[in-house]
Amino acid sequence: MTDRITITFDTLPSGGEGLELDGITPDRLLTLSNAEIAKLPVWMGRRSVPLGDIAAIQGELSAHLRFEGDLARAEGVGAGMASGVLDVTGSVGDGAGVAMRGGSLRIGGSAGMRLGAALPGASRGMLGGEIVVTGSVGAEAGAYARRGLIVVRGDVGDSAARGLIAGTLVVFGRVGADAGTGNKRGSIVVLGSTAVPPTYRFACVYRPTVLRVLFGYLRRAYSIPVADRFVAGRWKRYCGDISELGKGELLTWAEA
Amino acid sequence: MADPLVIRGVSIDDTFAEAFPMRGARIILTAVNARWARIAAHTMTGFATSVIGCKCEAAIERELGPEDTPDGRPGVSVLFFTPDSASLQQRLIERVGQTILTCPTTACFDGLPDAPERMPVGKALRVFGDGYQSSKVFGGTRYWRIPVMEGEFLIQEDMGKVKGIGGGNFLILAETAEVALAAAEAAVEAMAGMPGVILPFPGGIVRSGSKVGAKRYKTMIASTNDAYAPTLRPITTSDLPDGVNSVQEIVLDGLDAPSISAAMRAGIDAACRLGVIRITAGNYGGKLGPHHFYLRQIMGQPTA
Incomplete structure (x- = not known):
């Protein structure tokens, strides 16, 4: 047993085939030896190759997994993970954390489309766990998430939190167009800027204690430096999507 | 028999506080x-x-x-x-x-x-x-x-x-009501903020410590502790030594035994002051409660 399993990926050929890494998650590697991990199949374009052929693997029998190397074109990083910690040092491609059920996915760079969203054709996205992205993410972040927490320290693309069922999306930067359409009970928390969707209605300006707890947790668990003006400040609450249940919310920072 | 334990002129009884699971x-x-x-x-x-x-x-x-x-x-x-x-x-x-x-x-x-x-x-x-x-x-x-x-x-x-413990206690026997109250207040102040312990009575002090049941009223589950009531000294089986005219009790509940012991140690030490004659504790002979806090042990002395 080691403190951490580190998988260092070789640099992918430019313009070549992409990599699919769904299935390489801490919960699935927890009981595997180093040699068994190296034999796990991953898809590279239309080819299935042993993980050990494209990456160097250090450590074994740990719930803490780290990906190093260029994964900007790797899809499905942390997809379906149920527990443990997956720590990615750089950026990742589309579909990171889709259908995630538990654990903590930490992305040191940016992420592509459909972060924490649903698998194609599925009605539910993320079912639990936490995703923290240091950079920005593409469209449809958190789409159809039923539970779980997604934190993006940069910007998010269009249609963020589309069809959100009950999860939470926190955005430190700017939010793209059409955020939160179809939101049933979920929360969208925006520290940066966003347009209020037409199907959301202003409720009040207040100081939500739950955000004090959330930001305190982000400071402690992820070392995210949330400014005091957000922790103690006033927030505007909008209820929506009123074309759905209307029990979801958009919280935007108003003033210190 | 062990030597009597005396702290700043106050005699500490060789007895124990009997406490209960909570x-x-x-x-x-x-x-x-x-x-x-x-x-x-x-x-x-x-x-x-x-x-x-x-x-x-x-x-x-x-x-x-x-x-x-x-x-x-x-x-x-x-x-x-x-x-x-x-x-x-x-x-x-x-x-x-x-x-x-x-x-x-x-x-x-x-x-x-x-x-x-x-x-x-x-x-x-x-x-x-x-x-x-x-x-x-x-x-x-x-x-x-x-x-x-x-x-x-x-x-x-x-x-x-x-699983916690309720009913840790000690009694402060003093020459006057003023001294008993002041000593109890000092004990409470010494125990204030100690982790894992509370003193649930008013200001942390009980003036009406009780005995189990009653002699006269059969439906009462607790009644006055006449053995320590100074006004009853000549007409009951009193446990009060000469010179004691007032008693105050400190009751403690705690999350664990070490927390209660630590608080009792601080409280008893603070209560040992001029005019206090004796410090004792309430128990039922050890037959009712499984937790026994021996005063001498708590104060760092062997029991008899």
Whole structure:
């Protein structure tokens, strides 16, 4: 047993085939030896190759997994993970954390489309766990998430939190167009800027204690430096999507 | 026979306090400022001196700074004790629902996160939200947001429950009522804020220590401790030595035995002052309660 399993990926050929890494998650590697991990199949374009052929693997029998190397074109990083910690040092491609059920996915760079969203054709996205992205993410972040927490320290693309069922999306930067359409009970928390969707209605300006707890947790668990003006400040609450249940919310920072 | 233990002229009896198993919880209350956190804590722990008449025993453990609370606001830690497991949850639901949910600006959190036994206090109270409540999970902990006229009340879904101890005690026997009270006040001040312990009686002091049952009234489960009542000295079997004209008692509940021992040590030492004649403890011969706190051991001396 080691403190951490580190998988260092070789640099992918430019313009070549992409990599699919769904299935390489801490919960699935927890009981595997180093040699068994190296034999796990991953898809590279239309080819299935042993993980050990494209990456160097250090450590074994740990719930803490780290990906190093260029994964900007790797899809499905942390997809379906149920527990443990997956720590990615750089950026990742589309579909990171889709259908995630538990654990903590930490992305040191940016992420592509459909972060924490649903698998194609599925009605539910993320079912639990936490995703923290240091950079920005593409469209449809958190789409159809039923539970779980997604934190993006940069910007998010269009249609963020589309069809959100009950999860939470926190955005430190700017939010793209059409955020939160179809939101049933979920929360969208925006520290940066966003347009209020037409199907959301202003409720009040207040100081939500739950955000004090959330930001305190982000400071402690992820070392995210949330400014005091957000922790103690006033927030505007909008209820929506009123074309759905209307029990979801958009919280935007108003003033210190 | 061991030498008598005397601290600053005060004789410490070679006896023990007999205490009982309880179920305990630590609740963290926060508010917009320390004043409202204190109001919440005092209200929640009011009328909770003894399980005999109040169904629970509760008091403030200590005040907390913003750095020690889950929401970064000033807070107060309170301890709750009941004789059995089921009633602890019920008392908490009643008291949090009536005194914390209603109190401006407050939030309510669990103070025993490592306790494996959990009580769904917040989960029960969430229905006050009438379907408008919502929950959030951060780091595996679920919080309920209950919409109220002020804004929103936040409460953790479940609270930890541990096996605690109730009924640690010592009695201060003094020359005068003034000296007994001053010594008891000094003891309370010395024990204030010690972790894992509360003194549930008014100001931490009991003037009406009781015995089990009653001689005359058969339905009474407790009645005056006539052996230590100075006005009855000549007409009862008195345990008061000559010169004692007043007795005050300190009762402690705690999350574990070491916490109670540490607090008793600090309290007894502080109570040893001019005019105090003897310090003793209440017990039932060791037949009723499994926890025995020997005064001499607590004060660092071997028992006889």
